[in-house]
Amino acid sequence: MKRRHLLASASLALGMAFGGSAFAQGLDKVKACFVYVGPIGDGGWTYQHHEGALALQAEYGDKVEIQYQESVPEGADAERVLTQMALGGCNIIFATSFGYMDPVNAIAGKFPNVKFEHATGFKRDHANVSTYNARFYEGRAVQGTIAGMMTKSNKIGYIGSFPIPEVMNGINAYYLAAKKVNPEVELSVVWAFTWFDPAKEADSAKALIDQGVDVIAAHTDSTAPLAEAAKTNGAVIGFGQASDMTAYKPSPRVSSIIDNWAPYYVKRVGALLDGSYEQADIWAGIVDGEVEIGEITDAVPAEVKAAAEKVRDDIAAGTLHAFTGPIKKQDGSEWLADGVTAPDGDLLGMDFFVEGITAEVPK
Amino acid sequence: MDFGGINPVILIAGLMATSVPILLAALGEAVVERSGVLNLGVEGMMIIGALGGFVVAVHTGSPFMGFVGGAIAGAVLSMIFAALTQVFLANQVATGLALTLFGLGVSSLGGQGYNGIKPPATTGLLPDALAQIPVAGPILFGHDAVVYFSILMTAATWYVLKFTRIGLIIRAVGESHDAAHALGYKVNRIRLMCIMFGGAMAGIGGAYVSLVRVPQWVDGITAGAGWIALAIVVFASWKPWRVLAGAYLFGGISVLQLNLQAAGSAIPVEYLSMAPYVLTIIVLVIMSSGRRKAAVGAPASLGQNFHASR
Numbered sequence: 001m002k003r004r005h006l007l008a009s010a011s012l013a014l015g016m017a018f019g020g021s022a023f024a025q026g027l028d029k030v031k032a033c034f035v036y037v038g039p040i041g042d043g044g045w046t047y048q049h050h051e052g053a054l055a056l057q058a059e060y061g062d063k064v065e066i067q068y069q070e071s072v073p074e075g076a077d078a079e080r081v082l083t084q085m086a087l088g089g090c091n092i093i094f095a096t097s098f099g100y101m102d103p104v105n106a107i108a109g110k111f112p113n114v115k116f117e118h119a120t121g122f123k124r125d126h127a128n129v130s131t132y133n134a135r136f137y138e139g140r141a142v143q144g145t146i147a148g149m150m151t152k153s154n155k156i157g158y159i160g161s162f163p164i165p166e167v168m169n170g171i172n173a174y175y176l177a178a179k180k181v182n183p184e185v186e187l188s189v190v191w192a193f194t195w196f197d198p199a200k201e202a203d204s205a206k207a208l209i210d211q212g213v214d215v216i217a218a219h220t221d222s223t224a225p226l227a228e229a230a231k232t233n234g235a236v237i238g239f240g241q242a243s244d245m246t247a248y249k250p251s252p253r254v255s256s257i258i259d260n261w262a263p264y265y266v267k268r269v270g271a272l273l274d275g276s277y278e279q280a281d282i283w284a285g286i287v288d289g290e291v292e293i294g295e296i297t298d299a300v301p302a303e304v305k306a307a308a309e310k311v312r313d314d315i316a317a318g319t320l321h322a323f324t325g326p327i328k329k330q331d332g333s334e335w336l337a338d339g340v341t342a343p344d345g346d347l348l349g350m351d352f353f354v355e356g357i358t359a360e361v362p363k
Numbered sequence: 364m365d366f367g368g369i370n371p372v373i374l375i376a377g378l379m380a381t382s383v384p385i386l387l388a389a390l391g392e393a394v395v396e397r398s399g400v401l402n403l404g405v406e407g408m409m410i411i412g413a414l415g416g417f418v419v420a421v422h423t424g425s426p427f428m429g430f431v432g433g434a435i436a437g438a439v440l441s442m443i444f445a446a447l448t449q450v451f452l453a454n455q456v457a458t459g460l461a462l463t464l465f466g467l468g469v470s471s472l473g474g475q476g477y478n479g480i481k482p483p484a485t486t487g488l489l490p491d492a493l494a495q496i497p498v499a500g501p502i503l504f505g506h507d508a509v510v511y512f513s514i515l516m517t518a519a520t521w522y523v524l525k526f527t528r529i530g531l532i533i534r535a536v537g538e539s540h541d542a543a544h545a546l547g548y549k550v551n552r553i554r555l556m557c558i559m560f561g562g563a564m565a566g567i568g569g570a571y572v573s574l575v576r577v578p579q580w581v582d583g584i585t586a587g588a589g590w591i592a593l594a595i596v597v598f599a600s601w602k603p604w605r606v607l608a609g610a611y612l613f614g615g616i617s618v619l620q621l622n623l624q625a626a627g628s629a630i631p632v633e634y635l636s637m638a639p640y641v642l643t644i645i646v647l648v649i650m651s652s653g654r655r656k657a658a659v660g661a662p663a664s665l666g667q668n669f670h671a672s673r
Binding site: 038040041043070071189190194196200201202203206208210222223224227231245359 | 370373377381384471474475478479480481484572576577578579580581582583584585586587588617618621622624625626627629631632633636
């Protein structure tokens with residue numbers, strides 16, 4: 001602990017001596033570092049962040065140096081990795097999982113000259129911490145539309161990772177969109193309590209299928225739920241999550257949500273290079289190109305495809321919001337009045353299911 | 364015939380398949396530990412087996428060859444452990460842990476380019492007509508060959524350890540390597556063979572994850588199954604049939620908790636999620652607190668290196 005403080009204050013002094021005025025006029029060369037929660041080879045979440053990192057390298061070439069660490073557990077280990085990166089000369093550190101929230105804010109205070117960017121979080125305790133997020137729930141509304149129209153058993157499923165706002169948004173948007181096109185629909189939720197454990201994700205999908213679910217959306221990082229759905233010979237469909245997951249086209253993967261982080265990474269590092277960098281809180285969606293809807297395959301009928309694309313286009317045009325009242329909470333209390341759309345604050349702190357979902361939220 | 368929305372037939376059939384990787388790995392490790400060697404590298408051998416099996420199956424198009432490849436890959440990795448601990452007399456605990464880290468790293472490197480590929484499908488062994496029989500069909504006849512192989516191996520391991528000369532020698536080496544050496548047995552050579560067997564079994568278990576349970580390759584695919592296998596060996600007091608019981612219990616609760624969630628059970632999710640681990644701990648405590656302590660079941664020379672000069 002002592003040593004860490006010593007190192008931290010030493011680097012702080014160095015930063016003051018050399019870097020104090022550098023930010024105002026931009027940097028000649030930026031070392032951008034990435035902390036990944038899973039392996040790059042997960043084919044989903046981390047893979048997409050790494051694609052963003054590679055796009056950054058391609059954009060700026062020699063002016064940017066990329067460093068990353070894979071499979072960093074959320075918690076104390078993350079603090080160690082962040083400290084090492086900050087000491088190792090990183091100018092900007094992208095921490096790409098919700099669970100890095102407290103470590104990022106703890107370390108950011110010790111390294112005021114290093115920029116910290118935290119994905120999907122909401123805490124910005126220091127001036128050098130920015131948060132960035134994508135409106136994944138917009139994509140979930142598109143998937144819910146497909147799910148509601150495609151299900152034959154009227155049972156649709158959702159594999160949740162952790163009951164955090166981002167996932168709660170996804171489950172509620174998915175259910176509401178499905179309910180809109182199919183009032184009979186029932187939603188089963190299985191919590192895997194992990195971001196990445198292919199065997200467990202496959203088991204979760206299997207449990208849902210055993211319960212008669214025939215459309216599965218996953219909010220975990222690997223392609224395992226799709227692989228499990230593929231075993232049913234087309235009886236069960238699912239969606240690519242975070243990445244396009246084209247290997248499972250045209251079925252079971254009938255569409256996907258693609259997280260496109262590249263434009264954001266390019267913009268932020270660009271700002272650091274030209275000196276226009278400022279603390280930010282970004283929440284971009286379909287219209288910004290940060291959430292992309294992967295090709296809807298011919299495994300779904302044309303009218304389903306058309307309906308889903310209309311939802312996508314209406315959301316992009318701003319004429320449709322995934323959460324438009326009247327919506328009640330699960331306990332029957334009023335949430336949104338008729339015609340009112342959900343304020344961002346409600347979505348960022350969402351900890352409840354909407355009316356109609358029977359599962360309970362883990363506390 | 365449902366209980367709380369759960370069909371017990373599907374549940375039992377599901378747990379038999381889910382338990383295969385940890386069952387195979389734990390059986391192999393039980394033999395290794397019976398011979399007096401503590402190999403903590405099960406996780407590493409499993410994931411190398413998962414990759415090896417996947418690569419071979421993709422290139423040959425044959426799931427069977429895939430499982431052979433997984434066994435060979437696991438056995439080859441275990442030979443590194445054997446060389447270090449049996450020849451160079453390195454500390455077994457440290458070497459085992461290093462083997463896991465090494466296996467995870469090598470598999471991540473070797474798996475580059477195999478993401479997103481689908482392996483050839485492993486189909487049921489018996490004709491579909493048999494699997495259609497109510498109740499007995501899905502449980503007894505609906506599985507792929509590896510599920511039957513895992514049960515067969517449990518019986519074989521039990522028989523060999525308990526009733527054959529080879530089993531007696533393995534146990535003798537594990538209980539007192541000095542006495543076994545005095546009787547003229549090649550302690551390190553016997554242990555080496557056991558380690559290789561353990562590696563092959565872990566490799567097949569790993570291959571089952573990448574070829575059947577998840578059917579694809581992703582980094583870190585075994586996600587800690589090897590550690591569960593190690594716990595189950597102790598849980599089973601090094602007895603093969605108890606290994607089967609332990610693996611099925613763990614697999615069963617894991618499947619049950621997911622099914623309960625999917626069925627919308629009223630039990631809070633947190634309790635369901637921790638149930639497999641809590642149950643494992645409880646059984647371990649009960650088994651080691653009785654008059655016949657679990658520690659008594661441990662081979663006396665477990666974890667000790669042997670050299671003839673001593």
